[in-house]
Amino acid sequence: MSEASILVVEDEPSIGEVVSIYLKRAGYQVSLARDGEAALVALAQRLPDLVVLDLMLPKLDGLEVTRWLRARGDTPIIMLTARREERDRIAGLEMGADDYVVKPFSPQELVSRVRAVLRRVHGSPLPGADGPAVFENLKIDPLTRLVEVAGREKTLSVKEFDLLWLLARHPRQVFTREQLLDRVWGLDDYIDPSTVTVHVRRLREKIEPNPANPRYILTVWGIGYKFEP
Numbered sequence: 092m093s094e095a096s097i098l099v100v101e102d103e104p105s106i107g108e109v110v111s112i113y114l115k116r117a118g119y120q121v122s123l124a125r126d127g128e129a130a131l132v133a134l135a136q137r138l139p140d141l142v143v144l145d146l147m148l149p150k151l152d153g154l155e156v157t158r159w160l161r162a163r164g165d166t167p168i169i170m171l172t173a174r175r176e177e178r179d180r181i182a183g184l185e186m187g188a189d190d191y192v193v194k195p196f197s198p199q200e201l202v203s204r205v206r207a208v209l210r211r212v213h214g215s216p217l218p219g220a221d222g223p224a225v226f227e228n229l230k231i232d233p234l235t236r237l238v239e240v241a242g243r244e245k246t247l248s249v250k251e252f253d254l255l256w257l258l259a260r261h262p263r264q265v266f267t268r269e270q271l272l273d274r275v276w277g278l279d280d281y282i283d284p285s286t287v288t289v290h291v292r293r294l295r296e297k298i299e300p301n302p303a304n305p306r307y308i309l310t311v312w313g314i315g316y317k318f319e320p
């Protein structure tokens with residue numbers, strides 16, 4: 092795990108350098124790209140285990156790079172954003188970024204986020220996991236982290252899966268958005284509750300027979316969400 096490879100895409104030299112140094116020190120193989128085009132060149136050669144992606148980049152921005160990556164699979168993405176870029180940040184999450192860090196951030200904070208995301212992707216079985224759970228058309232396997240809808244495999248981001256699994260293993264229990272943030276994203280000052288809304292919407296598009304009229308993930312108005320087995 093400590094051998095995991097990370098591509099850092101960042102045009103501000105001081106940030107790119109500091110982030111690279113910290114990630115190398117934490118035991119990762121790090122390469123650095125200075126703009127969106129350079130990132131695509133590097134990614135086309137070899138997909139890393141994780142991408143740390145600045146949102147505002149010369150040539151191609153972080154959203155374009157995210158779109159490119161998501162068209163090719165599930166490589167985890169942590170976005171670096173400025174506080175004023177909130178709308179773009181939400182767009183990034185909608186496109187499938189797994190997490191984000193708001194500048195200015197401490198490099199150590201970023202390293203823990205990287206570690207957490209990689210652990211969720213490659214890591215040990217989820218707590219409470221003892222085999223697939225099946226609900227009508229929906230099969231969730233916490234050991235392999237695979238989700239099937241009507242026998243067809245769906246690609247979920249790390250957070251989408253964690254969110255689904257948390258809800259599904261507590262059937263009919265109502266969670267507030269704040270509780271979901273705490274449990275899925277961890278306690279963090281930087282993440283706002285609309286993140287949960289965005290992820291629920293994307294999850295519904297992937298697993299619900301009719302996303303406009305959900306069968307599994309129900310909204311409890313004024314409170315939050317629950318899973319209907």
Ligand code: CA
Nearest residue numbers: 102145147148
């Ligand atoms: Ca930038």
